[in-house]
Amino acid sequence: MKRSPTFEAAKLVFVRDLTLAWRRWDEVAQPLIFYVVVTTMFPLATTPDMSQLREIGGGVVWVAALLASLLALESLLRADVDDGTMEQWVLSGQPLGWLLLAKVAAHWVLTGLPLVIMSPIVGTGLGLPTEAWGVLMLSLLLGTGTLSMIGGIGAGLTVGVRRGSVLLSLLVLPLVMPLLIFGSRAVQMQMDGDSPAGPLQLLAAIFFMALSLGPVAMSAAVRIGVES
Amino acid sequence: MSWTWFHKLASPPHAYRILGRMAPWFGWAALALILLATWWGLVKAPADYQQGDGFRILYVHAPSAWMSMFTYVVMAVAAGVGLIWRIKLAHGAAAACAPIGASFTFLALATGSIWGKPMWGTWWVWDARLTSELLLLFLYLGYMALRASFDDPQRADRASAVLALVGVINVPIIHYSVEWWSTLHQPASVTKFDKPSIEIAMLIPLFIMIAGFQLYFGWAISRRLRGEILRRERNAKWLEEAA
Numbered sequence: 001m002k003r004s005p006t007f008e009a010a011k012l013v014f015v016r017d018l019t020l021a022w023r024r025w026d027e028v029a030q031p032l033i034f035y036v037v038v039t040t041m042f043p044l045a046t047t048p049d050m051s052q053l054r055e056i057g058g059g060v061v062w063v064a065a066l067l068a069s070l071l072a073l074e075s076l077l078r079a080d081v082d083d084g085t086m087e088q089w090v091l092s093g094q095p096l097g098w099l100l101l102a103k104v105a106a107h108w109v110l111t112g113l114p115l116v117i118m119s120p121i122v123g124t125g126l127g128l129p130t131e132a133w134g135v136l137m138l139s140l141l142l143g144t145g146t147l148s149m150i151g152g153i154g155a156g157l158t159v160g161v162r163r164g165s166v167l168l169s170l171l172v173l174p175l176v177m178p179l180l181i182f183g184s185r186a187v188q189m190q191m192d193g194d195s196p197a198g199p200l201q202l203l204a205a206i207f208f209m210a211l212s213l214g215p216v217a218m219s220a221a222v223r224i225g226v227e228s
Numbered sequence: 229m230s231w232t233w234f235h236k237l238a239s240p241p242h243a244y245r246i247l248g249r250m251a252p253w254f255g256w257a258a259l260a261l262i263l264l265a266t267w268w269g270l271v272k273a274p275a276d277y278q279q280g281d282g283f284r285i286l287y288v289h290a291p292s293a294w295m296s297m298f299t300y301v302v303m304a305v306a307a308g309v310g311l312i313w314r315i316k317l318a319h320g321a322a323a324a325c326a327p328i329g330a331s332f333t334f335l336a337l338a339t340g341s342i343w344g345k346p347m348w349g350t351w352w353v354w355d356a357r358l359t360s361e362l363l364l365l366f367l368y369l370g371y372m373a374l375r376a377s378f379d380d381p382q383r384a385d386r387a388s389a390v391l392a393l394v395g396v397i398n399v400p401i402i403h404y405s406v407e408w409w410s411t412l413h414q415p416a417s418v419t420k421f422d423k424p425s426i427e428i429a430m431l432i433p434l435f436i437m438i439a440g441f442q443l444y445f446g447w448a449i450s451r452r453l454r455g456e457i458l459r460r461e462r463n464a465k466w467l468e469e470a471a
Contacts, residue, residue: 150394161378171391174366174367174370177402181408217393221387
């Protein structure tokens with residue numbers, strides 16, 4: 001079967017980003033360390049009592065995951081825009097949205113997925129019971145995917161801006177509040193013995209909407225950053 | 229039917245003239261309606277049997293909350309028009325909307341909080357409407373921060389337009405997620421307090437006030453858009469001739 005050139009190009013982008021990240025794996029590890037450090041701060045700041053921590057555990061894991069993946073977003077496009085790679089993509093004749101989607105997917109594999117895998121360990125430290133692990137990971141799986149996509153739009157908008165990282169947080173955080181609400185509630189409901197299906201389905205709906213509309217908005221944002 | 233009048237609107241000198249002519253009408257009409265509604269709401273309308281005179285802040289709170297969302301939609305539509313048809317004036321209108329909308333949002337938050345003190349006993353409750361107003365304020369602030377961080381006005385226009393469109397898709401999601409979150413957390417008695425079936429005598433001044441606020445928005449946007457046009461066209465020849 002002959003594959004479409006767009007698919008081939010997107011695959012190249014995906015593999016290239018993973019290879020580049022592999023060569024600088026310490027940068028990839030930084031958000032993950034940040035994630036663990038932030039969640040450590042909550043017991044220290046509030047209480048070491050596990051039964052009280054359990055009340056806020058799901059929310060804390062979610063907040064820390066959002067902040068950690070936000071931290072990683074800043075470097076998503078900057079290097080490629082600075083050295084002109086992004087300009088070549090814009091001129092390549094391939095649909096920019098697909099290339100960016102591949103880039104966001106690679107970014108998610110490098111930052112979102114480790115957070116998801118790490119979350120049961122971090123959650124255990126905050127008193128989350130084993131029964132909540134599955135829901136926590138599933139909600140983070142959907143949530144970090146959406147966050148990478150929405151964050152990609154934000155990164156595209158701020159790529160040409162001095163001191164873009166604070167601005168990026170200011171733009172992206174209000175937009176991802178619904179993820180936080182649904183994600184932490186899903187964990188809470190599972191722990192209370194309710195069915196978490198409702199918030200999880202809403203998370204999935206938001207994920208698919210971000211997946212379908214996100215690349216369009218992101219390519220518009222990147223074009224503005226590159227063309228001038 | 230000829231569309232020339234419509235296309236003429238996108239030309240800065242023409243729009244500048246028209247806006248200058250419209251602004252006083254909006255301004256005086258807004259002033260008249262707001263004064264009328266203030267008198268009606270504060271003096272003529274009956275006191276609430278439950279909340280006493282405290283409910284009267286509703287006449288500022290509800291119109292500003294409504295205007296805060298209305299302005300965001302206007303801003304997003306203007307930004308979309310600017311982005312799609314590359315009309316600079318539409319971008320100018322979107323830019324002019326943002327501070328007005330943020331002020332309305334702030335006013336809604338402040339009056340909501342002042343109302344909350346006697347009714348709830350605290351200045352702030354994580355009530356669904358107040359929380360989504362707060363998030364709306366964050367969206368406005370992000371929009372203005374993004375716009376301010378570009379030196380080149382055309383890039384600022386287009387980047388902030390993309391953000392406004394992403395934001396306007398998100399506003400209903402944020403609104404309903406916050407609503408859902410709040411109903412899970414709070415007893416219904418508090419939110420029920422917020423929307424009693426309101427009497428018609430109380431409703432009339434509210435509608436007048438909303439109309440007044442809309443006209444005020446018309447006045448403010450005309451003035452601000454004129455300012456935007458002046459700033460953007462400061463080197464244009466027609467301004468020299470007009471001056």
